[in-house]
Amino acid sequence: MSMNLPNKLTMFRVVLIPVFIVVLMSGLIAEPASRYIAVVIFCVASFTDYLDGHIARKYNLVTNFGKFMDPLADKLLVSAAMICMIELGMLPAWVVIIIISREFIITGFRLIAAEGGLVIAASWWGKIKTVTQMAMIILMLLGVNKVIGTILVVLATIFTVVSGVDYIVKNISVLKN
Numbered sequence: 001m002s003m004n005l006p007n008k009l010t011m012f013r014v015v016l017i018p019v020f021i022v023v024l025m026s027g028l029i030a031e032p033a034s035r036y037i038a039v040v041i042f043c044v045a046s047f048t049d050y051l052d053g054h055i056a057r058k059y060n061l062v063t064n065f066g067k068f069m070d071p072l073a074d075k076l077l078v079s080a081a082m083i084c085m086i087e088l089g090m091l092p093a094w095v096v097i098i099i100i101s102r103e104f105i106i107t108g109f110r111l112i113a114a115e116g117g118l119v120i121a122a123s124w125w126g127k128i129k130t131v132t133q134m135a136m137i138i139l140m141l142l143g144v145n146k147v148i149g150t151i152l153v154v155l156a157t158i159f160t161v162v163s164g165v166d167y168i169v170k171n172i173s174v175l176k177n
Contacts, residue, residue: 006056007066009048013073016045017080024084024141032143039141045077046134067119068110074130075103081137090140090149095157099133102164109167113174120171125163132156 003011023029024038052070056062079100085091106126113120122130136152144152 004061006052006061007063009052010066010070010073013045013048013077016041017077021080021084035141039138042081042138049074064119067121071122078133095153098157099160102160106164106167109171109174123166125166129159129163132159
């Protein structure tokens with residue numbers, strides 16, 4: 001199977017994750033340059049999320065691989081960044097636990113659906129959640145003030161919970177089958 005452009009962009013996003021981690025966490029590049037470079041890498045990876053979806057829909061290149069792998073790539077990127085931010089003292093672990101727990105629950109839900117031949121695409125709540133989380137990560141890595149940082153953390157956590165509940169409520173039939 002050859003990969004179309006949207007799926008290649010998704011896989012590129014996955015490849016950027018270890019690059020982001022090494023730049024941010026290795027100490028090979030001095031602070032604050034390491035954070036700024038990591039933000040650029042994170043922004044490029046995040047932009048591929050928008051780009052792959054836009055291209056897939058515009059040119060009718062939506063695939064089951066893309067429906068599954070695109071949200072997984074987002075989860076990997078965001079989770080890796082937030083785990084790094086715990087280590088850097090920028091984010092409380094409980095927030096990351098809530099966010100990653102939601103991702104595991106929804107991924108499990110998707111796997112159950114896939115066993116039944118269903119592929120469930122991301123909802124608008126899920127997209128809002130992803131954008132909010134990405135904005136939180138970018139602005140906090142750039143050193144936004146504490147009040148704005150706290151507001152971003154609260155919003156990202158709320159949208160994470162709301163999108164998870166919305167996803168389960170809309171797809172509860174997956175569990176009933």
